[in-house]
Amino acid sequence: IIKEKASKYGIDYNLILAIATAERVTHSDVTDIGGGTGLMQIQNRAWVGNTVRIFNFNKNEYETITITDEMIRDLYGNIEVGCMILQDTLRRCNYNILLGLQGYNMGIGSIEMILNEYCNVENKTKEEVKNNIEDIEWLEYRDIVPWGNPKYIEGVLPYVTNDNGKINTFVYKPDGSMVKLNINNKEAILKVH
Numbered sequence: 001i002i003k004e005k006a007s008k009y010g011i012d013y014n015l016i017l018a019i020a021t022a023e024r025v026t027h028s029d030v031t032d033i034g035g036g037t038g039l040m041q042i043q044n045r046a047w048v049g050n051t052v053r054i055f056n057f058n059k060n061e062y063e064t065i066t067i068t069d070e071m072i073r074d075l076y077g078n079i080e081v082g083c084m085i086l087q088d089t090l091r092r093c094n095y096n097i098l099l100g101l102q103g104y105n106m107g108i109g110s111i112e113m114i115l116n117e118y119c120n121v122e123n124k125t126k127e128e129v130k131n132n133i134e135d136i137e138w139l140e141y142r143d144i145v146p147w148g149n150p151k152y153i154e155g156v157l158p159y160v161t162n163d164n165g166k167i168n169t170f171v172y173k174p175d176g177s178m179v180k181l182n183i184n185n186k187e188a189i190l191k192v193h
Helices: 002-008 013-023 069-073 075-092 097-106 108-122 126-130 137-144 152-160
Strands: 051-056 061-066 167-172 178-183
Touching: 002 013, 002 075, 013 075, 013 097, 013 152, 013 167, 051 075, 069 075, 075 097, 075 108, 097 108, 097 137, 097 152, 097 167, 097 178, 108 126, 108 137, 152 167
Parallel strands: none
Antiparallel strands: 051 061, 167 178
C-alpha cells in the first residue's frame, strides 16, 4: 500500500515507511488522545474538511481532494492522505525535504514561524533557506513552536539510514525532476541541538 500511494504522489516509499514507523507502526481507526488517527497519525482537527491540491503522478495531473474523516480512518485512505499532506508540505517548502518532514509533523504555519524567527536573526529570506537544503541552522529554532515534536526529523531519519550511516531519500516535483536528500553522515542531522 505504501509503495503504491508513495509512487502516486512522487515520494520515496522508504520515506513514507519511515514516517509511518516513527508515527505509529500499526493502523488504528481510533483517534488517539493527541488527535491523530491511523498509521500516518493524521490530525483530524487540522485536516478533515480541508481541500488539498496535489499532483497525481499516475495521471500526470493536479487533483483537488477534500479530506474526509472516512479517508483518515481507512488504512488505504490514511496512507494516501499522509502522502498528500507530505507532498503539499514539500511543495510549500520548495521541496526542501527536511523542512517538509518537520512541517508534516508541526504544520506549515509552524514552519513559517520557525523560518520567520531564524531569518530575522540571521538576516536571510525564507526563500533562501527553503532553497538551500544544506542550511540546517533553522533546526535550532524548532522549540519556539508550542506543539508538535521539535525533534521529529531525528525520529524519522534513522528509518531511512542505510547500514553505512548514510541517509538517502528523494521526492519528485510535478515537472518530473528528482530532489534528493543525501547525507553521508547521519550524525550531521541527528546531533543537531
